[in-house]
Amino acid sequence: GENVEQHPSTLSVQEGDSAVIKCTYSDSASNYFPWYKQELGKGPQLIIDIRSNVGEKKDQRIAVTLNKTAKHFSLHITETQPEDSAVYFCAATSGSQGNLIFGKGTKLSVKP
Amino acid sequence: DAGITQSPRHKVTETGTPVTLRCHQTENHRYMYWYRQDPGHGLRLIHYSYGVKDTDKGEVSDGYSVSRSKTEDFLLTLESATSSQTSVYFCASSSGQGVGGELFFGEGSRLTVL
Numbered sequence: 329g330e331n332v333e334q335h336p337s338t339l340s341v342q343e344g345d346s347a348v349i350k351c352t353y354s355d356s357a358s359n360y361f362p363w364y365k366q367e368l369g370k371g372p373q374l375i376i377d378i379r380s381n382v383g384e385k386k387d388q389r390i391a392v393t394l395n396k397t398a399k400h401f402s403l404h405i406t407e408t409q410p411e412d413s414a415v416y417f418c419a420a421t422s423g424s425q426g427n428l429i430f431g432k433g434t435k436l437s438v439k440p
Numbered sequence: 441d442a443g444i445t446q447s448p449r450h451k452v453t454e455t456g457t458p459v460t461l462r463c464h465q466t467e468n469h470r471y472m473y474w475y476r477q478d479p480g481h482g483l484r485l486i487h488y489s490y491g492v493k494d495t496d497k498g499e500v501s502d503g504y505s506v507s508r509s510k511t512e513d514f515l516l517t518l519e520s521a522t523s524s525q526t527s528v529y530f531c532a533s534s535s536g537q538g539v540g541g542e543l544f545f546g547e548g549s550r551l552t553v554l
Contacts, residue, residue: 329499334482362542371530371545372483417482425490426537427473427498432482 330355330422334431341408342439349434351418352400358420361394361401362428366415375416376403408438443467446531446546454554459518461549463531471534471541472514473498474506476527477548483530489514490537521553 331354341347353361359380364372378385378392378401385392389408394401405412415435419428443466453459463472474486475498485498487506495506503525505517514533518525528550532543 360541364543369547371532371547372543373545374542377542425488425496426541427485427488428543429485429499430475430483432480 330358330420330429332418332420332429332431334418334434336434337432338435338437340437340439343408343410345408347405347408347412347436347438349403349416349418349436350400351402351420351431352398353420353429354399355420355422356399358422360421360426361392362419363390363392363403364417364419364430366417366433368414372417405436408436410438410440412436413438444531444533444544444546446529446549448549449547450550452552452554453521455522456520459521459551459553461516461529461531461551463514463516463533463546465512465514465531465533465544467533467535467544468511469533469535469544470511471537472508473532473534473543474504474514474516475530475532476500477530478527486516486529518551521551523553525551526553527551 334351362377365375366372391404415433418431422429473488475483489495489508531546534541
């Protein structure tokens with residue numbers, strides 16, 4: 329089945345700097361790669377996603393890139409703000425049902 | 441935001457007792473999921489449902505059962521709780537699977553098994 333690896337597990341940046349989180353996946357049939365943000369005490373929320381026929385997608389300060397050949401995708405956050413502090417999860421679809429398999433998460437801390 | 445609620449939000453129980461967690465959604469979503477979240481493991485899929493009375497196993501289904509008698513409700517049951525099932529449980533729903541199937545999560549149920 330699908331295996332999703334996510335790095336780093338923790339990331340600390342200064343406000344205004346950029347943050348990058350990377351994920352790799354194992355199932356070459358995976359075709360959908362969302363990113364979820366989880367704030368303390370809450371459930372995860374979708375922040376951006378990318379489909380396998382697209383190499384890059386951007387939404388204001390966040391962007392996601394996908395390299396299908398290498399089977400890895402990344403989340404880029406520019407001009408980080410304290411409210412970006414949260415746990416971020418990458419995910420990839422698995423199997424014929426298309427259920428999401430999540431990475432183990434990255435705790436991002438943005439220091440003012 | 442999708443209306444998805446979980447109950448109870450917190451529960452402490454003893455080893456060997458049965459536990460049922462309830463998930464209720466008001467979006468008429470076809471698909472519902474139960475995940476568990478543990479430090480160092482992220483979110484792992486326990487069971488999912490693709491319609492009323494239609495359920496299937498996820499990555500970590502041993503020791504858990506589910507039922508879905510109505511579109512809006514998805515129950516997770518631990519027949520005989522063990523300490524290894526101490527975790528935060530998240531329910532989610534979606535209108536589709538895979539591409540285009542954004543998951544809407546509840547706020548979680550923290551279960552402690554003593």
